Amino acid sequence: MPSVPKTAESADKPSRPTAARKRTGQTDERIHGEIYAAIINHQIRPAMPLQEDALATAFGVSRTIIRKVLQRLAHEKLVDLIPNKGAFVAKPSIEEARQVFEARRGVECILVAKLAATVTDDEIGRLASLLAEEADALARTDRKRRLQLSGDFHLELATLAGNAVMRGFVQELVSRTSLIIALYESPGAVPCSQSEHSDIIDALKRRDGAAAARVMEHHLRHIEAQIELADQPLRVDFSTLFKPVN
Amino acid sequence: MPSVPKTAESADKPSRPTAARKRTGQTDERIHGEIYAAIINHQIRPAMPLQEDALATAFGVSRTIIRKVLQRLAHEKLVDLIPNKGAFVAKPSIEEARQVFEARRGVECILVAKLAATVTDDEIGRLASLLAEEADALARTDRKRRLQLSGDFHLELATLAGNAVMRGFVQELVSRTSLIIALYESPGAVPCSQSEHSDIIDALKRRDGAAAARVMEHHLRHIEAQIELADQPLRVDFSTLFKPVN
DNA sequence: TCGACCCCTTCTGTATACATTCGGTGGGGT
DNA sequence: ACCCCACCGAATGTATACAGAAGGGGTCGA
Known part of the structure; x- marks a missing residue:
């Protein structure tokens, strides 16, 4: 992947003098x-x-x-x-973050329950391989890749569920969750999920939609709980932080 | 509301010679x-x-x-x-229409159940007045206004439920439903809903979330059923339609 | 010394000019 | 008569030029 744009980048790289690539559309x-x-x-x-x-x-x-x-x-x-x-x-507010998670619980629980009714062994295999990659990233403490794969897992669930409309919702919600994590996660924490993703796969293997939905709900509440903690720390009270020396 | 744009309108109305209105933004x-x-x-x-x-x-x-x-x-x-x-x-396909309704069932049932837990008498009043307007439009056989108000009712439910993210989803879904109706509704039918909206309000009055969700699900299935019928009529078989004369 | 006002710079908002692509049409060849 | 190719018009895609707003800094005045 070529140079990711930073905000005030060294802008003196003309890169394409308007005749280099055919660049038409897309x-x-x-x-x-x-x-x-x-x-x-x-x-x-x-x-x-x-x-x-x-x-x-x-x-x-x-x-x-x-x-x-x-x-x-x-x-x-x-x-x-x-x-x-x-x-x-975007800099989602606490309230917005809460609503995103609430929406995710609603939409993704439905999707995973629906998926349980139709999922094939093949598809479960695909989910398992994503899980394996995630475990690998965890082992190598590759935080960025792990976050990415965690999102991919949820998105793949939505894809397999077979409703493109709801999949679109999940994609938006997962993206926004990434922003929320960037803003509110406590730096040390988050050895989160992983096993919970595994639990979801297990429920799907048993074709137990209700269980899958339950696990998903728990999973999402878990993620949110790790973050909502940041509600307090963000309100820095200067008068307690910088006490008068007197 | 001033002139709605038709596709190939009488384009010779300059309207603003670039100095008429301050038009800056919005x-x-x-x-x-x-x-x-x-x-x-x-x-x-x-x-x-x-x-x-x-x-x-x-x-x-x-x-x-x-x-x-x-x-x-x-x-x-x-x-x-x-x-x-x-x-x-946009010209949504049958499958897309199916998915839109499935998503609506998922999202709106959750919302209405959630709303039942928090709704105030005031808010129920607002819903009731929308219902009254809808009844009025029905009485005057003002089809366009009725469709509009029907959408507004669902949107108001979503607004009152207090989750802006999910409300956004509902707005999109209601809009798309309008397109679907334009495409697939059978011209004569659709004395639909109306009483079902009333049922939803009743369930909310009783603060019975489960019932409200049930009514909403039934309502949306009802609308979809009236439309899915168009699945067949759209496949016109010319060889049966234009039988050889002899 | 402090505050208010004005200019100036920098960026976004909009319009216009230029490039490109697609579809149709007409002419010529087989 | 049919098919193919090249040209042409019309509409979209992109770049650029121009106008307007917002923020900062400096100067003038009290």
Whole structure:
């Protein structure tokens, strides 16, 4: 993967003098993918500004394309577009985070229950291989890859469930969860899930939809619990933090 | 509401010679709203082309704004954007329609059950007044308004439930349902629901979440059943339709 | 010294000009 | 008569030029 765009990048890399590549259409797709990945992987953190000119020169295109991509990201709730101010990586509030998790519990529990009724051994195998990759990333303490794979696992569940509409919802929710984690996770914690993903697979193997939904609900509450803790720490009370010396 | 844009409108209405109104920002919001309404109200039907130039002149803005609006509508699944071909009002397939209803059952049943736990008499009153308006539209056989109000009812339920994320999902699903109805409803039918909306309110009055969810599920299945019928009629078999004369 | 106002820079918002692609049409060849 | 190819028009895709807003810094005045 070539250079991920940082916010104020060394912009003096012309990259394509307008005649290098045929670049006709589908360029914005690639650029969207790169910025999306950079946000999801926490290479660009919440509230960071996404300046149009900087991105345009970084990717070697005009602001037109960048604006299109930014608007798409805004609709995906990964970017806040503030009129006359610019684009910023979204910074979901605590309340918003709560609602995202509530929505995930609703949607994903339904999906996993539905999936249990139709899942094939083949599909379970695919999920298991994702789980194995996740375990590998855990072993190598590759935090970024693990977060990525954890999201992929949920997304694969949604895909296999066979409802494209709801899969779209899950994709958005998983992305937003990644932002929430970037904002609110306590730095040390999160040896989370992993075994819970395994539990979900077990329930699917037994074709026990109710159990699968129960495990999923527990799993999501678990993730949220690890994060909601950050509710307090974020409100720094300066008067207690910096006590008068007197 | 001023002139709704039709596809190939009388484009010779300059409307604003670039100096009439201050128009700085939030114009696209208005244009989005107008096109959105035109699609939802079936003034523009599925598969109709939305030509950029025609819309631009109709609204007195440049293609830039129109393109922005079209892309937003595309993300909302109301418009299909075909590269190098243009924008068309979305034409959801039968399978897509099925999935939209399945998603609605999932999401809205959860929401209404959640709402039952927190709803106030005031809020029930607001729902009741929407129901009354709907009854009025039914009495006056104002089909368009009735469809609109029916959607509003579901959207209001989602709003009151207090989860903005899921409310967004419902909004998208209700919009798409409107497209589906435009495509697949049998022309004569649909004296549907109405009483079922009333049933939902009754369940909420009793604060009976389980019942409310049950009624909602039944309601949505009912709507879908009236439409899925169109599955057959759409496959016209010419060899039976045009029998040889002899 | 402090505050208010104005200019100036920098960025976003919009319009316009240019490039490219697609489909249709007409002419020529087989 | 049919098919193929090349041109042409129309609409989309992209870049650029221009206008407007917001924030900062500096200067002038009290």
